[in-house]
Amino acid sequence: MNDANAKPAAARRGRKGRVLEVWRRLKRNRLAMAGLAILAVLFLTALLADLVAPFPSDKQDLENTFSFPSRAHLFGTDEFGRDILSRVIHGSRISLSVGFLAVGFSVVIGGAIGAVAGFYGKRIDNVLMRFMDVLMSIPQILLAISIVAALGPGLWNLMIAVGISSIPGYARIVRASVLSIKDREYIEAARAAGSGDARIIFRHIVPNCLAPIIVQSTLGVATAILTAAGLSFIGLGIQPPTPEWGAMLSGGRGYIRDYWYMTLFPGLAIVFTILGLNVLGDGLRDALDPRLKSSR
Amino acid sequence: MSEALLEVKGLKKHFETKKGMLHAIDGVDFAIREGETLGLVGESGCGKSTTGRAILRLHEPSSGQVLYRGEDVTRLSPARMKAMRRRMQIVFQDPYSSLNPRLPVAELIAEPLRVNRVYARKPEEAERVAAVMELVGLEARLIDSYPHELDGGRRQRIGIARALSVEPEFVVLDEPVSALDVCIQAQILNLMAELQRKLGLTYLFISHNLSVVKHVSDRIAVMYLGKIVELSDYKSIFVEPLHPYTQALLSAIPTTRPERRKERIILEGDVPSPIEPSPGCRFCGRCRYRRERCAAETPELREVGAGRFVACHYYDALGEKKGN
Known part of the structure; x- marks a missing residue:
C-alpha cells in the first residue's frame, strides 16, 4: 500500500497515453508515414479543390481538345477541352468519399453481422450467414447495379449500393476471426468477471480481430472506387459533367491509343490512393498490436 | 469444522456432440467448507475442469444444484448472477x-x-x-x-x-500451475497458500498432479469419467485409498525410495468414451475386482467413515481379495 502511494511515477498512462504510444510506433514506420502523407495530400486537395484547381471542372475549351500535357494544362485536356488536372482534383472529392464512406458503411454493418453470427453461433449464425451467402452468390457489380437501379442514380445511392454489395465479405472475415477468438480463455475470464456479451464483443473480441479487418478494408476502398467507376460508366453512378476518377478512366478508354494521358492521370490518382492506404493500413495494423512493439 | 460455503448436488453437464450425448460430468456431489482447499484430481478428460466451470456457470450446468451459502447459483437471474460473480472467481490454467x-x-x-x-x-x-x-x-x-x-x-x-x-470469497483454481516451470510452480503455490491465510479464501483446486494436490489440499476428491469416486481428507487418501481407481492412481506416483516401493497397479485398456456411457460403475471395465453387480448398478458416493466417501460396491471386500 505504502509502496503504491510512494510511487506516483508508476501511475498508469491511461487511454490518452496509449493513443500516443500507437502514434509513436506508427511514426517509426517510414512506409506508413509516406502513406499517411499521400493520403493527407489527397484529402487536402479534395477539401481545397476550388482553391487548388486551375480551372473549373466543367469549363470546356473546344478549340483545345485532346491537348498534350503542357504548361497551361499540366495533365492535358480531354475530348471537350476540359483541364484534366482540375477534373482529377475535383474528382477526388467524389472518389474519396465514395471509397471511404462505402467501405466504412460496409465494415460497420458487415462487421456487426459477422461478430453477432460468430459469437452467438447456432441458428443465428446460420440465418445470418445464409443470407450473406445469398448476397455473395450475386456478383458484386451486378448486385450494386440492381441496388442503384432500384434507388436511382446519385452520389449517396451509389455509396449505399457499393457499401451493401461488399457487406458479405466483411461479415465472413469478421465471423472467421470471432470464431477463432471466442473460445480463448480470456473470453471465459471476461465472462467470469461478469462482463456482458456486448462488452466481451467490443472490448475483447473486436480489438483482437482488427488485423484482417484493416487489411481487407484498405483493399476494399480500391474496389469501392472501381465499382463506383464501373457504375458511373454505365450511367448509373455519377452523372456526366461531374468529374469522378472512375468515370474519367472509362471515358478516356476509347482514346487510349492516341491520348493516353486521359486515362493515365485519373488512373494514377487511384493507384496513389490505394498505395497510400495500403501502406498506412499495414503500419496501423502493426502499431495497434502491442505484441509487435518490441520486434521493430 | 465450519459450515459448507459451497455445496454441489447432483451436478451434471452434458454436451451434445455428433456422436451422441457426451456426459462430461455425471452427477457430482461435494461440499467445500469455508476456508478450506478441496483438491479435485483426475486424469485429463475426466471432467474436473468442466466441474469448476459449471460451478461458476461458465458452462451452464445441465442439471443439479450449486448452493453458495445456501443459495442456488444455477437459478440466479442474470443481474444477481453478475453480483454473485464478485464472490466466486477463477484462475485459469494457461497464463x-x-x-x-x-x-x-x-x-x-x-x-x-x-x-x-x-x-x-x-x-x-x-x-x-x-x-x-x-x-x-x-x-x-x-x-x-x-x-x-x-x-x-x-x-x-x-x-x-x-x-x-x-x-472474492471463493476461487476455483483450474490447474493454476501446470503450465509453469517447476520452480515457479512452487512460488505460485506458496503465494496461493499465503493469500488463503491472509484473505480467508476458500479454494477448489483442480489438478491432475497428485503431488501438487497433496501439497495444498485439506481434502481431496478423485474424479473418474465424470464422477467422483472417492472423497476424503488428504491423509486418509494417501495412507489408505479405498477405491480401486485411487489405489491405481497412487501406485503410479514415482517414489524417491525404490526399496520401499509398493506393488504397482497397471490398469488395462483405455478410459472408456464419455459419449453415451454404459450403465454401471464407470471404472468397472478396468477394475481388477469387478463382479457382476458392477456392470449393472452404478455405485453412489456414500459415507463409509468419518468424512470419507467412496463410490464402490465392494470397497470393504477389496482387502480380502487382495489377500488371496
Whole structure:
C-alpha cells in the first residue's frame, strides 16, 4: 500500500497515453508515414479543390481538345477541352468519399453481422450467414447495379449500393476471426468477471480481430472506387459533367491509343490512393498490436 | 469444522456432440467448507475442469444444484448472477491464453472492477489495482506492460490479481500451475497458500498432479469419467485409498525410495468414451475386482467413515481379495 502511494511515477498512462504510444510506433514506420502523407495530400486537395484547381471542372475549351500535357494544362485536356488536372482534383472529392464512406458503411454493418453470427453461433449464425451467402452468390457489380437501379442514380445511392454489395465479405472475415477468438480463455475470464456479451464483443473480441479487418478494408476502398467507376460508366453512378476518377478512366478508354494521358492521370490518382492506404493500413495494423512493439 | 460455503448436488453437464450425448460430468456431489482447499484430481478428460466451470456457470450446468451459502447459483437471474460473480472467481490454467493480449497489466486487473462498477472514481480504482498487484507480488513498474512481455510466473500472478481484485470469497483454481516451470510452480503455490491465510479464501483446486494436490489440499476428491469416486481428507487418501481407481492412481506416483516401493497397479485398456456411457460403475471395465453387480448398478458416493466417501460396491471386500 505504502509502496503504491510512494510511487506516483508508476501511475498508469491511461487511454490518452496509449493513443500516443500507437502514434509513436506508427511514426517509426517510414512506409506508413509516406502513406499517411499521400493520403493527407489527397484529402487536402479534395477539401481545397476550388482553391487548388486551375480551372473549373466543367469549363470546356473546344478549340483545345485532346491537348498534350503542357504548361497551361499540366495533365492535358480531354475530348471537350476540359483541364484534366482540375477534373482529377475535383474528382477526388467524389472518389474519396465514395471509397471511404462505402467501405466504412460496409465494415460497420458487415462487421456487426459477422461478430453477432460468430459469437452467438447456432441458428443465428446460420440465418445470418445464409443470407450473406445469398448476397455473395450475386456478383458484386451486378448486385450494386440492381441496388442503384432500384434507388436511382446519385452520389449517396451509389455509396449505399457499393457499401451493401461488399457487406458479405466483411461479415465472413469478421465471423472467421470471432470464431477463432471466442473460445480463448480470456473470453471465459471476461465472462467470469461478469462482463456482458456486448462488452466481451467490443472490448475483447473486436480489438483482437482488427488485423484482417484493416487489411481487407484498405483493399476494399480500391474496389469501392472501381465499382463506383464501373457504375458511373454505365450511367448509373455519377452523372456526366461531374468529374469522378472512375468515370474519367472509362471515358478516356476509347482514346487510349492516341491520348493516353486521359486515362493515365485519373488512373494514377487511384493507384496513389490505394498505395497510400495500403501502406498506412499495414503500419496501423502493426502499431495497434502491442505484441509487435518490441520486434521493430 | 465450519459450515459448507459451497455445496454441489447432483451436478451434471452434458454436451451434445455428433456422436451422441457426451456426459462430461455425471452427477457430482461435494461440499467445500469455508476456508478450506478441496483438491479435485483426475486424469485429463475426466471432467474436473468442466466441474469448476459449471460451478461458476461458465458452462451452464445441465442439471443439479450449486448452493453458495445456501443459495442456488444455477437459478440466479442474470443481474444477481453478475453480483454473485464478485464472490466466486477463477484462475485459469494457461497464463498465455487467459490474458487478453491487447490490454496492459493495469487494464487486465481493473477489468473486473470496471465491469462491476466497484469504484466510481479512477484514482480509487488505480489504488486498488496497485494494492492487488502488491498483494500478489507484481512489481509496480510492470503496470503498463503487456502480457507477452512477461514470463509465465508473472502472467499467472496477473491472473490471480485479476481474480482477487473484486475481493472474492471463493476461487476455483483450474490447474493454476501446470503450465509453469517447476520452480515457479512452487512460488505460485506458496503465494496461493499465503493469500488463503491472509484473505480467508476458500479454494477448489483442480489438478491432475497428485503431488501438487497433496501439497495444498485439506481434502481431496478423485474424479473418474465424470464422477467422483472417492472423497476424503488428504491423509486418509494417501495412507489408505479405498477405491480401486485411487489405489491405481497412487501406485503410479514415482517414489524417491525404490526399496520401499509398493506393488504397482497397471490398469488395462483405455478410459472408456464419455459419449453415451454404459450403465454401471464407470471404472468397472478396468477394475481388477469387478463382479457382476458392477456392470449393472452404478455405485453412489456414500459415507463409509468419518468424512470419507467412496463410490464402490465392494470397497470393504477389496482387502480380502487382495489377500488371496
